[in-house]
Amino acid sequence: MLKILTDGMLGKFTRWLRMLGHDVKYDSNLDDEALIRIAKDEKRVLLTRDLQLQQQAIARSVNVFLVKGENEAERLAALSQRFQISLEFNPDNSRCPKCNTKIRPTKKEKVSKKIPPNTRKFYEDFWECVECGKVYWQGAHWKRIAETFKEARSILASG
8 A cells, every 4th residue: 555645635535545545644734845845754655736846846856646637536547557556445454534544344333323323224334443433334425436436447447
């Protein structure tokens, strides 16, 4: 898995990468100088949509990738092509989209007070972030997430 640093323009994209299991540091308040310093010090790949930041990072020998694409699927496909990352979601490797900590499978009984009644009724598999306490399950929104990953794999396969 990659160690990544994303700039302030990639907050949503950060969550996708964390779902795929990558250690992604994100702080929307960091300026360009701080981003370059952190990427270099922590040996992280710097992802940005800012051409000027990319050029500054290259000049300072930072591993940087200019993220292009009109939507998350296109961006994921481009990153996968560049770094050969898998676009297959595996909850056992996933990180909390919110705080970047590894999520762990958990029993429904343990998280029942944290989830809506209908969720308790219709779902059996849950994961919890041990850091922030957020609970995840593959609910109705999951179809859209799975379609985005599928579209990204299709873009990648088509070259």
